[in-house]
Each structure stands twice: as C-alpha cells, then as structure tokens.
Amino acid sequence: MTGDVLPISSPDLDDTADVVAWRTLFVTVFAMPATSAEETEAALPAYRDQRLTGVKEDGRWVATFRSWAGDSAVPGPALTGMPTAGGDDDGSRTVSTELVSSVSVSPSHRRRGLLTRMMRDCLDDAASRGVAVASLFASEAAIYGRFGYGLATTVHDLAVDTRAAQRWHAGAPADPGRVRPSDDDEIAEVGPALFEAARRTMPGAVGRSPIAWLRQLERVPPSKGPDGPRFRAVHVGPDGTVDGWVRLRTESSWQDGAPRYTATVDDLTGATPAVVAALWRYALGLDLVTTLKAEHRGAGELLGHLPVDTRAVRVSAEADGHWWRVLDVPAALRSRSWSRAGRVVLEVVDPGGPAQGRWSLDVDEQGRAEVTPTDAAADVTLPVHTLPAVLTGVWDLAPLLAAGRLDEHSPGAVRRLHDLARVAPVALSAVQGF
Ligand SMILES: CC(C)(COP(=O)(O)OP(=O)(O)OC[C@H]1O[C@@H](n2cnc3c(N)ncnc32)[C@H](O)[C@@H]1OP(=O)(O)O)[C@@H](O)C(=O)NCCC(=O)NCCS
Numbered sequence: 001m002t003g004d005v006l007p008i009s010s011p012d013l014d015d016t017a018d019v020v021a022w023r024t025l026f027v028t029v030f031a032m033p034a035t036s037a038e039e040t041e042a043a044l045p046a047y048r049d050q051r052l053t054g055v056k057e058d059g060r061w062v063a064t065f066r067s068w069a070g071d072s073a074v075p076g077p078a079l080t081g082m083p084t085a086g087g088d089d090d091g092s093r094t095v096s097t098e099l100v101s102s103v104s105v106s107p108s109h110r111r112r113g114l115l116t117r118m119m120r121d122c123l124d125d126a127a128s129r130g131v132a133v134a135s136l137f138a139s140e141a142a143i144y145g146r147f148g149y150g151l152a153t154t155v156h157d158l159a160v161d162t163r164a165a166q167r168w169h170a171g172a173p174a175d176p177g178r179v180r181p182s183d184d185d186e187i188a189e190v191g192p193a194l195f196e197a198a199r200r201t202m203p204g205a206v207g208r209s210p211i212a213w214l215r216q217l218e219r220v221p222p223s224k225g226p227d228g229p230r231f232r233a234v235h236v237g238p239d240g241t242v243d244g245w246v247r248l249r250t251e252s253s254w255q256d257g258a259p260r261y262t263a264t265v266d267d268l269t270g271a272t273p274a275v276v277a278a279l280w281r282y283a284l285g286l287d288l289v290t291t292l293k294a295e296h297r298g299a300g301e302l303l304g305h306l307p308v309d310t311r312a313v314r315v316s317a318e319a320d321g322h323w324w325r326v327l328d329v330p331a332a333l334r335s336r337s338w339s340r341a342g343r344v345v346l347e348v349v350d351p352g353g354p355a356q357g358r359w360s361l362d363v364d365e366q367g368r369a370e371v372t373p374t375d376a377a378a379d380v381t382l383p384v385h386t387l388p389a390v391l392t393g394v395w396d397l398a399p400l401l402a403a404g405r406l407d408e409h410s411p412g413a414v415r416r417l418h419d420l421a422r423v424a425p426v427a428l429s430a431v432q433g434f
Contacts, residue, residue, distance in 0.1 A: 006055045006062070006114070008121050013047055016040055022054055026064045026104035030139075042220060046211045052102075053121065055114050062109040065118040066102035067126070071095060072135055072152075072322070073205045074336035075393045079423040082337050082367030092200035095335035095391070098126035098327075099206060100136040101434040119147050123325060127354050132331040133324045133388075135206065137433045144323050148353050150385025152392045153204035153321035155431050156301060160292040162263075162284050164312035172306045173274035179282040182234040182245060184217045190234070190242045191269070198269050198428035202298050203392035204322040208432055216267060224266050225249055231263075233282055235275050244270030246279045250289060259288035268294065269429035273302055276428055280306065296321075298427035299394045321431055324388035326355045330371040332391055338363040338420045339393070344413065347378035348387060355384045363420055379413035382406035393423040 011022040016037050023035045023043075050068035054061050071094035077084045078091025100122060105114045126134055135152070138144050192213065199205035214220045228249055235244035247267040253260045263286055270276035280303050283292055297303070298321070304313040326332050329348055343362045350356040360374040382390070386406045389395035397418040400406055408414045 006057055008053050008118060009056055010051075010053050011061075013044060013052070016044075019044065019047070019052075022052065022061050022064055023102075025054075025061045025106060026102045029104035029106070039220060042214070043211060046209060051122070051125065053118055055109070055118070057109070062106040063114040063118060064102050064104045065100075065115075065122060067098050067100045067122050067134070069129075069131065070097050070099045070206055072097040072133065072324070073200045073203050074391060075203055075339075075423040075425075076200070077337045077367060078201060079203070079393075079425055080337040080339045080367050082339075090197070090200070092197075093336055094200065095332055096130070096132045097206065098122065098131045098134040099434060100134055103136070115143075116147075123147070123327065127327040130328065130331070132328040132335060133326050133391075135204075135322050135324050138320060138323050141320050144325075145385055147325060148350060148355070148384045149323040149325045150383075150388045151320050151322075152324040152388035153299060153394060153431065155296045155298060155319055155321040156315045157317040157319070158292075158294045158297055158301070158303060159314045159316040160284065160294075160303070161312045161314075162286070162289055162292050164309045165284050165292075165307040167308045168281075168306045169308050173277045175278040175281065176272070176274045177235055177237040177243070177278070179233050179235050179246075179278060182232045184219075184232060184247075186234060186242070187232060187245050187247065187267075188213065188217060191245060194242075194244065194271060195269050195429060197271065199432065201428060202300075202425055202431065203394055203423065204324075204431070205298065205429070206322075206432055206434070212432065225264065226251070228252075231286070233279070235270060235278055237271075237275070243272070244268075244275040244279050246283055248283055248286075250286065252288075259290070261286075261289040262291045262293060263289045265292065265294040265430075267430055271428070273426050273428070276302060276426075277306060294430070296431045296433065298425070298429075298431045300425040301427040322388075322392075324391070326350075326384055326387045326391070329355050329357060329359055329387070332387070333359070333361055333371045334369050336369075336391060336393070337367040338369055339367065339422055340419055341365045341367075342416055342420050344417045344420065345374055345376050345379045346417075347381040348384055349381060350384035353384060355387065361420070378409055380406060380408050380417050390417065390421045393421040394425065397421070
C-alpha cells in the first residue's frame with residue numbers, strides 16, 4: 001500500500017479484456033461462475049448506457065461499481081384509489097432512479113474508504129442529473145445506512161406444504177381462464193410487457209432490462225439452479241390472450257419409498273390477482289411435489305391467504321428488499337399518488353446531504369402533492385433513511401415511531417402522515433433484484 005489516494009476510473013468499454021478484468025473482480029467477490037470474453041461482450045451493449053466505475057491499482061481492478069438510469073414504481077392512483085389523469089393513464093406512477101449494482105472491493109483493499117468514495121461519486125453524479133432516488137439490493141443490511149439509504153421494501157421467501165395448501169377457502173378467486181404448458185420462447189415474447197405492467201403496481205419494483213431477461217430465462221450464466229426439469233406454463237384469459245406465466249424447476253427426492261420433490265418458482269407473474277391465483281394453483285398441483293418454494297415475493301403476496309390451512313404457506317425468510325437513497329425530496333414526494341388529502345410539514349434530516357430541509361407536503365383531493373420549502377413548524381421529523389418507507393407507502397409508520405425511526409411534534413402527526421402514505425399493494429410478480 002502506497003498511502004496515495006487511488007483515483008476512481010472506468011473500464012475501457014472498447015477493450016474487452018479490461019472489462020473482463022473489471023467483471024472478474026465482482027464475480028469472484030460474489031462467488032459467481034467465472035466470466036468470459038463472450039459473456040462480457042453480450043453485456044457490453046447494456047454497459048454502454050451505464051456508468052461503470054472502479055478503482056485500479058498497478059493495472060489491476062481492486063474495486064467495482066455500476067449504476068444506470070431507470071425508474072422505480074411508487075404508488076399510483078390504481079393503488080391509492082384516487083382519480084387517474086384520464087386518457088392513457090394506467091394508474092401507475094414511477095420515480096426517476098439511479099440503480100446501483102456490481103459493488104465490490106477486493107479483500108486486499110477493504111475498509112480504506114473505496115466504497116465510500118465510489119458511492120459518493122455515484123450519488124453526486126445522479127443528483128447533478130436530477131435523479132430523485134438511488135436504489136439497490138444490499139448484500140448486508142449494515143452497509144448502506146451510512147450513505148443515507150433506508151429500507152423501501154421487504155421481500156418474502158415462501159415454503160409451502162403443497163398437500164396442505166390444496167384446499168382453498170370458498171371466496172378464493174376463480175380461474176378466469178386456463179393454464180397451458182409453454183416454453184421460454186413464448187415467455188420471452190409475452191413476458192416483458194406483462195412484467196412491466198405488473199411491476200408498475202408494486203412500489204419499489206424496477207423494470208427488467210433485456211440482459212436481466214436473458215438472466216431470468218437462464219440464457220446467460222449463472223443458471224438458477226442445478227440442471228433438471230423446468231416447467232413453464234402460461235395463463236390464457238377468456239379472450240385467448242396470454243396474461244401471465246410461471247417458470248419453475250423441480251428436484252427429485254424420495255423418502256421411505258415416497259416422493260418428496262421440491263419445486264421452486266423462479267418467476268410467476270399475472271395481470272390480475274385472479275391470474276396470479278390460477279398460476280399458484282397450477283404450481284401447487286404438480287404431482288410428486290410436496291414442497292413448493294418461491295423467493296422474493298413482494299408485500300401483499302396473496303398465496304398465504306388462499307388455502308383453508310393458512311399454516312400451509314410459511315414465510316421462510318423476510319428480508320430487506322430495495323434500499324433507497326432520496327436525492328431530491330420534492331421530486332420524490334411529488335412522484336407518487338397519496339391516499340387522501342391533507343397537509344404535513346416534514347423536517348428531513350440529512351446532514352450535509354441533498355435531502356436536508358423542511359418541506360410542506362400538501363395533498364389535494366386528487367391525491368396529488370405540492371411540495372414547498374417552508375419555515376413553518378415541523379409536524380414530523382424524519383432522518384433521510386426513513387423517507388423511503390413514506391414514499392413506498394407499504395410500511396406501518398406506528399412501529400417506526402415507537403422505535404424512534406421518526407418523531408412527531410404534535411400528537412397524531414405520524415398517524416396523519418401514515419394515512420396519507422399507506423397503500424396495500426397486491427404482489428403480481430416476483431420482486432426483481434439487480
Ligand atoms: C461491502 C464492501 C463493498 C465495502 O467496501 P469498503 O471499501 O471496505 O468500504 P469502506 O471502506 O468505504 O467502508 C465505509 C464504512 O462502511 C463500513 N462497512 C463496510 N462494509 C461493511 C459491512 N459489510 N458491514 C458493516 N459495515 C461495513 C466500514 O466499516 C466503514 O465504516 P466507518 O466509516 O465507520 O469506518 C466490501 O466489503 C465488499 O466488497 N464486500 C463483499 C461484496 C459486497 O457485499 N458488496 C456489496 C454488494 S450490495
């Protein structure tokens with residue numbers, strides 16, 4: 001170690017070997033299969049629209065970082081029940097987002113501030129471009145709070161006893177169409193538009209890029225699991241249109257001569273809750289399978305509410321999903337639809353950061369917010385890392401108040417903010433990571 005501050009630089013996208021070396025660091029750090037020139041070249045078109053940075057020492061990459069412009073779903077009128085703008089307004093809303101991924105530092109160079117410098121560089125750049133929030137999935141929950149990130153969503157992994165889950169309560173949605181076998185070619189064709197529509201109704205959710213689709217369909221490494229049977233099916237609506245799909249894989253296991261297979265749902269998306277329910281019905285009905293697993297289901301997953309035996313669906317893990325760093329408070333607050341009219345003065349605490357300030361949030365009868373800087377007394381004070389919970393609206397703010405994650409200056413102020421913000425989404429798809 002020289003003691004010199006190593007500069008942040010970018011891999012040369014016209015030099016495949018340099019990009020392979022850059023990728024090799026993060027795939028090694030994340031214990032992913034080794035990357036190749038071929039795979040790197042497949043990723044290059046996407047990289048050309050992204051911001052790849054890192055730190056090099058003596059010609060070797062010792063840190064990597066990647067970010068790109070996108071958007072995240074926030075509650076729209078479809079979720080808050082407020083009127084849409086009419087015309088082609090589908091009732092969804094998004095907020096401009098810097099999506100952050102490929103964050104790695106070589107074990108030889110950790111705890112020397114490299115992540116801190118790369119993150120600041122990224123956030124400063126995104127803020128200068130007027131991006132409202134930055135979003136990432138964290139490997140460890142203790143890393144990103146120091147940079148102003150806070151929890152925006154949680155994700156659930158499910159483990160289902162398929163036999164106990166067969167019988168559904170009388171009011172469960174009836175299948176509005178039928179499920180038929182399919183393949184990845186059909187899903188590649190119909191999936192993108194359906195996924196995009198579904199994720200826009202799920203606060204926090206981000207879109208799936210072409211390369212993310214290739215990964216999802218296991219057309220580029222890494223594959224989602226050991227080689228083995230893959231089942232693909234689509235749901236067809238009454239008018240013959242495909243309006244959902246499921247992709248799952250099975251693993252065989254026999255115990256005492258009886259089949260005890262596990263099926264894992266890699267993807268399940270439907271245009272409506274009834275379609276999602278029909279696809280779950282299909283997944284639960286596979287012969288030989290006694291355990292069904294699903295990862296990264298969002299807040300509002302309906303599977304657990306369908307069987308009579310509610311214990312049949314177990315949340316095997318509840319983990320943090322999207323972490324957001326708010327960069328532009330007015331833009332972020334204005335982006336979403338609010339659940340009722342009202343006014344709350346928010347003091348956002350972000351020492352030295354772009355979110356610091358006092359803002360009047362005025363919501364009209366249509367659920368639209370006006371956000372203005374104000375000197376009026378604050379009703380609620382919240383650190384920047386609690387703001388994402390207010391923006392996605394999927395959190396109950398009362399326990400956050402009890403835990404000191406925000407503070408109120410007049411009785412009931414957090415309850416009023418909660419009532420403005422709260423939405424109850426239904427998960428129509430798995431939550432996409434990065
Ligand atoms: C996480 C990682 C990128 C951190 O890089 P780094 O360059 O060592 O981080 P910094 O030196 O800038 O650390 C900044 C601060 O975060 C803390 N920190 C860093 N990693 C942390 C972790 N995993 N858990 C808790 N705190 C952590 C540091 O202790 C330091 O605290 P301080 O400011 O109080 O001294 C690096 O450890 C790494 O590559 N880990 C494996 C891959 C990974 O998890 N990547 C993140 C993907 S989302």
